[in-house]
Amino acid sequence: MSKKSKKTAQNSQTICLNKKAKFEYFLEERFEAGLVLEGWEVKSLRAGRAQLSDAYVLLKHGEAWLLGSLITPLATASTHIQPDPSRTRKLLLHRDELSKLIGAVERKGKALIPTAMYWKKGRAKLEIALASGKKAHDKRDTEKNRDWQREKERIMKGH
Incomplete structure (x- = not known):
């Protein structure tokens, strides 16, 4: 009985995801950042009312x-x-993480995209990724690969 409740507690740690991020950007390095929130925001996050x-x-x-x-x-x-x-x-963020991000954004032209928001030890955390934008042909390739993987699963399931 205790195992079940522990498992559901782990699944409910995610507040929201940015599913568009993988399609729009090449996600490279990921960082974990804390959020400065007001009381009403924490209550809303606990209810799962957030969008990224x-x-x-x-x-x-x-x-x-x-x-x-x-x-x-x-x-x-x-x-x-x-x-x-x-x-x-x-x-x-830590000072060294900030300086690393500032260097990548200013010199290399990268973007910082939030990918997920979750709870960690009772605190709201945001996962941000250092990303570079995809061109239209890159997005088409991603979609083609995703369709092929889905088709391959269907074929393998039939055998």
């Missing part, structure tokens, strides 16, 4: 900021304040 599909990370004045993410406020959690669902949120 149009989000990106901006480096400004030696700090990392999450822009474009949407955390929908709960009606019960935010009665006394006016919450902004798409406000800019500060990311918490």
